[in-house]
Amino acid sequence: MSTFALTVFLGSFLLFQVQPLIGKYILPWFGGTPAVWTTCMLFFQTALLAGYAYAHSASLLQRKKQIYLHLALLTLSLLFFHIAPSAAWKPFPGDEPITRILLLLSATIGIPYLILASTAPLTQHWFSKLFPGKSPYRLYAVSNASSLLALLTYPFLVEPHLPLARQAQIWGGLFFVYVLLNGWCAAKLLRTPAVTEPNPGRPETDDGAASGEQIAGPGSFLMWILLSACGSALLVSVTNQLCQEVAVVPFLWVLPLVLYLATFTIVFSRDKSYDRVLWGLLLAGALIPGVRVLDLGVNVSLPAQIIIYLTVLFTLCMVCHGELAAQKPAPHHLTGYYLAIALGGAIGGASVAIAAPLFLSSFGEYPIAVSATCLAITGSWYRQGLFNRMPHWLKVPLGAGVAAVCLSMGVHLLRKDPGEIYQVRNFYGVLRVLRQPDKQGEKMTLMHGRVAHGSQFTAGTLSRLAISYYGDDSGAGLALRYHPLRRNPNPADRALKAGVVGLGAGTLAAYGRTGDTFRFYEINPDVIRISDHYFSYRRASAAAVEIVEGDARIMMEAELQNNNPQKFDVLMIDAFSSDAIPIHLLTRQCFEVYLRHLKPDGLLLFHITNRFLDLAPVVATHAAASRLQAVMVTSQADPARGIWKADWIVVTDNERFLAQPEVKSRSQAVPASSLLWTDDFAGLWQVMRN
Numbered sequence: 001m002s003t004f005a006l007t008v009f010l011g012s013f014l015l016f017q018v019q020p021l022i023g024k025y026i027l028p029w030f031g032g033t034p035a036v037w038t039t040c041m042l043f044f045q046t047a048l049l050a051g052y053a054y055a056h057s058a059s060l061l062q063r064k065k066q067i068y069l070h071l072a073l074l075t076l077s078l079l080f081f082h083i084a085p086s087a088a089w090k091p092f093p094g095d096e097p098i099t100r101i102l103l104l105l106s107a108t109i110g111i112p113y114l115i116l117a118s119t120a121p122l123t124q125h126w127f128s129k130l131f132p133g134k135s136p137y138r139l140y141a142v143s144n145a146s147s148l149l150a151l152l153t154y155p156f157l158v159e160p161h162l163p164l165a166r167q168a169q170i171w172g173g174l175f176f177v178y179v180l181l182n183g184w185c186a187a188k189l190l191r192t193p194a195v196t197e198p199n200p201g202r203p204e205t206d207d208g209a210a211s212g213e214q215i216a217g218p219g220s221f222l223m224w225i226l227l228s229a230c231g232s233a234l235l236v237s238v239t240n241q242l243c244q245e246v247a248v249v250p251f252l253w254v255l256p257l258v259l260y261l262a263t264f265t266i267v268f269s270r271d272k273s274y275d276r277v278l279w280g281l282l283l284a285g286a287l288i289p290g291v292r293v294l295d296l297g298v299n300v301s302l303p304a305q306i307i308i309y310l311t312v313l314f315t316l317c318m319v320c321h322g323e324l325a326a327q328k329p330a331p332h333h334l335t336g337y338y339l340a341i342a343l344g345g346a347i348g349g350a351s352v353a354i355a356a357p358l359f360l361s362s363f364g365e366y367p368i369a370v371s372a373t374c375l376a377i378t379g380s381w382y383r384q385g386l387f388n389r390m391p392h393w394l395k396v397p398l399g400a401g402v403a404a405v406c407l408s409m410g411v412h413l414l415r416k417d418p419g420e421i422y423q424v425r426n427f428y429g430v431l432r433v434l435r436q437p438d439k440q441g442e443k444m445t446l447m448h449g450r451v452a453h454g455s456q457f458t459a460g461t462l463s464r465l466a467i468s469y470y471g472d473d474s475g476a477g478l479a480l481r482y483h484p485l486r487r488n489p490n491p492a493d494r495a496l497k498a499g500v501v502g503l504g505a506g507t508l509a510a511y512g513r514t515g516d517t518f519r520f521y522e523i524n525p526d527v528i529r530i531s532d533h534y535f536s537y538r539r540a541s542a543a544a545v546e547i548v549e550g551d552a553r554i555m556m557e558a559e560l561q562n563n564n565p566q567k568f569d570v571l572m573i574d575a576f577s578s579d580a581i582p583i584h585l586l587t588r589q590c591f592e593v594y595l596r597h598l599k600p601d602g603l604l605l606f607h608i609t610n611r612f613l614d615l616a617p618v619v620a621t622h623a624a625a626s627r628l629q630a631v632m633v634t635s636q637a638d639p640a641r642g643i644w645k646a647d648w649i650v651v652t653d654n655e656r657f658l659a660q661p662e663v664k665s666r667s668q669a670v671p672a673s674s675l676l677w678t679d680d681f682a683g684l685w686q687v688m689r690n
Helices: 002-030 034-059 063-080 097-117 119-130 137-161 164-191 218-243 250-269 276-299 302-326 331-359 365-383 392-414 460-464 475-482 507-511 525-533 552-561 588-596 616-625 655-659
Strands: 420-426 429-436 443-448 451-457 497-501 517-522 544-549 568-573 598-607 629-635 646-652 667-669
Touching: 002 034, 002 097, 002 119, 002 137, 002 164, 002 250, 002 552, 034 063, 034 097, 034 119, 034 218, 034 331, 063 097, 063 164, 097 119, 097 164, 097 331, 119 137, 119 164, 119 331, 137 250, 218 250, 218 302, 218 331, 218 365, 250 302, 276 302, 276 365, 276 392, 302 365, 331 365, 365 392, 420 525, 429 525, 443 525, 451 460, 451 507, 475 507, 475 568, 475 598, 475 629, 475 646, 497 507, 507 517, 517 552, 525 544, 552 588, 588 598, 588 616, 616 629, 616 646, 646 655
Parallel strands: 497 517, 497 568, 517 544, 568 598
Antiparallel strands: 420 429, 429 443, 443 451, 598 646, 629 646, 629 667
């Protein structure tokens, strides 16, 4: 048994170590948005389904045929153990990202992932044939415990200490060991004579008592799919909810997945680990803040949001998966049971990754997933006859509670902000345009998620004013107004070449003068379209305005490869996805790309206004490593002028700029720290605001 347990343990460990590893590889290539991880999750769940389908199909073959087939696939998988994706997979402007991500993952880890995904059901099937008197479901608990270990060790032990390339090499070596172990298990089954399973319709529990359904009919199969789909949809929607407001980093991917797998581990560890009454009460307590946090939104602190969302995920998944475990069938239905679970997981993942962006114009999958899960749990309880045994006085509050949750979630789903005139959702998030009254006149505001990304007055001369985060006293305003070139005695030599990473409403184009060139890098085509249609900053600018569509880092790296450095006088990094920071635009490697595009005395600016993260130490450390100064410019809010509080950091060695009274009086030096973010590691918790 120990060899089977070790095979299952190593297979599950590798299965879940490769998820954050490969996700971190490709995240910078596709804009660093939450949808990258959502699409990865869709692939993982679909590949898991394929692995379980293969295991189920193989289990129906004669013993020798299934063993020889599996040994052949194990041998084939060794050709793909090098999992680091080639840079040739980087997208081009206009590429459809979801399709490209799925093709990339299929080509790099598809075959190894399929083999690893089949480990738990197929090895348990073999185990039940070799040891018919023992329950194989404990191996499923081993599988989930190993998955938990893989996920917990990645952000704390693997990611901080090993470069990505080294991680991929070690993973490949361990995969080779896994192939040998799995092949040994298959060979052992091949050498062992077939044994008739005693009383297959009455499986033995861990305690020796009969349990599970004697017959796994279509109703059972559908219920397994439904419960699994709800748990999977909750996992992906909660991860989306967290990442869109903070940052897309492995730690925030891993936390929900850890809790999701922990529920599987708990409920399958032994038969009495799931208590319907206890978890039903805990679920009711978790749903109250889970509904309320959607109404409070930005008024809830980051730690509180993380705790609330994860508590809702854990309790709902605990009940869903507890119901799954309570309905587990006899061992001869084992592979079909796991196939149903995998099918539900793929359906749940696809509903969030594919269906939600197609049919929802907002991030409505979380309230839908919560409501659907409550209904599915109620249906499972009804099917198990729980309502027949329940006191009548309890049925009314239970029904009212489920109805209240669904109603509250529905209200949130249908709610619109006052003045909303346009809303669109794509791979990069949800964009909305609001028309709002203001003391100075009507104002248009661009929202990404729940965060404003720029505003513009609509009337007359006011429409030419740079407002919101970009007022005259902001870091960007100072850089564009007081760059030493602006003081040049010869008017013909006062022109600036400015680069901007992130278009938003296009506000910074308002600072453009005749002869200037403003070059915007923008990955989201809908942002470009909205800035043209609803805002006039770009059209009204006196400068020549250029738009480069695509991820700024990829496009700037391509320009350098083509020997085309832009030689910017000012380069401003103003990229956000809702309030989430694209981490790949703040690493040491990307910082060096910025400097290669900047003139020797140029100004490099970072917009770091953020509710949750203090990014000043990260930028200052990069600056110090390049022997440059970093100064913070914090401009205060002025509601009467449409100005918002903004934090900018200016990185430069241009003493003429820093010494100007208008700049010196509004800036302060930022000391360097030890927070060196690289493409291999970025420590989110190190920059968390209190």
